[in-house]
Amino acid sequence: MARPAIVLIGFMGAGKTTGGRMFASALRCRMSDTDKRLQRRVGMSIPEYFAKHGEAAFREIEEEVAGELLERADGGVISLGGGTLQSERVRRALERHTVVLLHVGRATAWKRAKRSDRPLARDRAGFDRLYAERQAVYEQVADVILPEVDRQLLKPAVAVIAEAHRAKGAQLLWAHTDSGGYPVWLRPGLLRELPPWPLPESSRRFAITDETVAEHHAGRIPELSGMIEIPPGEAHKTLETCERTWGSLVEQGVTRADHVVAIGGGVVGDLAGFVAATFQRGIPVVQVPTTLVAQVDSAYGGKTGVDLPAAKNYVGAYHQPAAVMVDPDVLSTLPPEELAAGYAEVVKTALISGGALWEQVASGAPVDPLTVMRCARTKLQVVADDERDGGRRQVLNLGHTVGHAIETVTDYRRYRHGEAVGLGLLAALRLSGRDDLRAQVAELLAGVGLPTTMDAAIDVDEVHAATARDKKRLGSAPVPFVTVREPGDVRYGQQVGDRDVRAAIAELAPVA
Numbered sequence: 001m002a003r004p005a006i007v008l009i010g011f012m013g014a015g016k017t018t019g020g021r022m023f024a025s026a027l028r029c030r031m032s033d034t035d036k037r038l039q040r041r042v043g044m045s046i047p048e049y050f051a052k053h054g055e056a057a058f059r060e061i062e063e064e065v066a067g068e069l070l071e072r073a074d075g076g077v078i079s080l081g082g083g084t085l086q087s088e089r090v091r092r093a094l095e096r097h098t099v100v101l102l103h104v105g106r107a108t109a110w111k112r113a114k115r116s117d118r119p120l121a122r123d124r125a126g127f128d129r130l131y132a133e134r135q136a137v138y139e140q141v142a143d144v145i146l147p148e149v150d151r152q153l154l155k156p157a158v159a160v161i162a163e164a165h166r167a168k169g170a171q172l173l174w175a176h177t178d179s180g181g182y183p184v185w186l187r188p189g190l191l192r193e194l195p196p197w198p199l200p201e202s203s204r205r206f207a208i209t210d211e212t213v214a215e216h217h218a219g220r221i222p223e224l225s226g227m228i229e230i231p232p233g234e235a236h237k238t239l240e241t242c243e244r245t246w247g248s249l250v251e252q253g254v255t256r257a258d259h260v261v262a263i264g265g266g267v268v269g270d271l272a273g274f275v276a277a278t279f280q281r282g283i284p285v286v287q288v289p290t291t292l293v294a295q296v297d298s299a300y301g302g303k304t305g306v307d308l309p310a311a312k313n314y315v316g317a318y319h320q321p322a323a324v325m326v327d328p329d330v331l332s333t334l335p336p337e338e339l340a341a342g343y344a345e346v347v348k349t350a351l352i353s354g355g356a357l358w359e360q361v362a363s364g365a366p367v368d369p370l371t372v373m374r375c376a377r378t379k380l381q382v383v384a385d386d387e388r389d390g391g392r393r394q395v396l397n398l399g400h401t402v403g404h405a406i407e408t409v410t411d412y413r414r415y416r417h418g419e420a421v422g423l424g425l426l427a428a429l430r431l432s433g434r435d436d437l438r439a440q441v442a443e444l445l446a447g448v449g450l451p452t453t454m455d456a457a458i459d460v461d462e463v464h465a466a467t468a469r470d471k472k473r474l475g476s477a478p479v480p481f482v483t484v485r486e487p488g489d490v491r492y493g494q495q496v497g498d499r500d501v502r503a504a505i506a507e508l509a510p511v512a
């Protein structure tokens with residue numbers, strides 16, 4: 001039987017030829033390019049053929065060339081022309097191959113394409129429309145999604161992709177950060193059939209989980225050498241719990257050659273990640289997120305830590321995971337209130353990303369594995385651009401300044417993190433001067449049962465004072481806010497008047 005090929009897809013200017021060469025040289029195999037084959041077959045350049053025969057004739061011959069190549073391929077690397085996925089024949093032929101999407105942002109794609117003689121890159125509006133249309137198809141067929149970073153930085157991804165190529169099945173999003181890359185595996189049912197484990201067999205696996213997750217899912221990670229259970233809930237995301245966990249690792253004889261598997265929601269992920277970051281100055285951690293909050297947000301990006309009574313996430317470290325294993329099926333045991341809390345992070349991420357994710361969320365569509373994947377991609381791209389919160393990563397804090405303040409003044413017990421973030425989003429949209437978006441988001445949050453006003457007992461001034469202790473504040477300057485101009489156009493580091501902040505919080509109090 002013919003072996004599957006690695007097929008590179010992506011929009012104009014994604015760098016499929018360069019990417020293809022990189023894969024071919026790493027895998028020591030041949031690379032074929034559908035555009036080049038087509039030009040050879042018709043004996044002229046694509047722009048010439050387009051001008052002479054029109055787009056319909058071009059698509060016909062493009063389908064034929066790509067279809068034949070994919071159907072006959074026996075291993076190797078194939079770079080696929082940007083528009084071929086419109087063809088049903090091509091999409092069918094792709095099924096047996098490993099499809100790698102080289103993501104390119106719209107702005108970069110336009111910058112590159114307008115310098116070329118590409119027939120579909122002549123006017124910006126048409127180009128943008130085409131870009132939006134194609135993204136959805138790319139996401140659907142891709143087994144692997146690589147972020148927009150210098151292609152040379154993706155070399156570590158190649159070995160992992162080669163492995164995935166053999167164990168075809170799960171979708172792989174490659175996470176790039178300045179301190180290294182790691183695979184994010186995603187598939188409903190992933191925990192029933194795990195992808196290649198990111199660490200050698202000689203490294204023993206020690207799970208850290210909470211008591212509730214232990215009951216439902218922790219047993220599904222095979223070959224555990226030990227398991228540590230912490231009590232569930234934000235109130236236990238403390239240094240005291242860390243100390244007990246470090247103690248258990250010592251008792252179980254864990255060494256620097258071993259690693260931690262964090263199985264649980266954001267509390268477990270943050271705490272276990274921090275324990276791993278600090279135990280014997282750092283051992284690897286594999287994140288297995290089991291809540292919606294964790295699957296759409298907290299499991300990626302390497303921020304780990306715990307709360308202090310004075311403020312949230314005040315002690316922590318950056319510690320990127322060795323891999324993230326995402327199985328949306330585990331959400332089936334999650335109580336509805338926890339799913340709802342995760343929805344607030346989905347709305348936040350959709351406001352940041354704009355585009356297809358925002359459209360999906362704004363339409364009120366239920367959260368599905370595609371939503372999880374799109375949220376993960378959004379977060380991974382932000383972190384790829386800025387791992388350590390020096391700039392762009394701060395957009396992820398949208399809704400969190402007021403959200404964290406509400407959590408702090410209620411001793412981390414009254415609201416779930418996501419519930420507080422939902423309230424914080426409403427305050428941030430007020431500060432953005434976007435009444436219409438605020439109303440739309442309030443409706444989305446209320447639709448899943450999330451609060452849109454605070455408890456009457458919560459003191460507005462106390463929340464206001466707590467915002468000043470937010471970690472994003474530097475020196476004596478006022479705390480900066482993240483504001484939204486449009487979905488997809490989110491600004492960080494915005495100075496807003498103190499009176500406006502208080503008013504945005506006061507607006508969250510229920511009408512007497």
Ligand SMILES: NC(=O)c1ccc[n+]([C@@H]2O[C@H](COP(=O)([O-])OP(=O)(O)OC[C@H]3O[C@@H](n4cnc5c(N)ncnc54)[C@H](O)[C@@H]3O)[C@@H](O)[C@H]2O)c1
Pocket residue numbers: 210211212213216217232233234237264265266267268270290291292293294297298299300301302303304313330331332333334335338341416417418
């Ligand atoms: N590190 C980051 O970048 C980042 C980003 C966002 C949020 N966070 C942090 O995440 C935390 C919130 O995470 P969370 O909302 O996942 O809370 P959580 O971890 O407390 O989980 C919520 C509850 O769901 C239970 N649970 C988890 N998985 C389950 C499952 N599959 N079935 C049944 N029950 C299950 C847990 O036992 C817990 O009681 C906050 O501390 C927040 O600061 C961190």
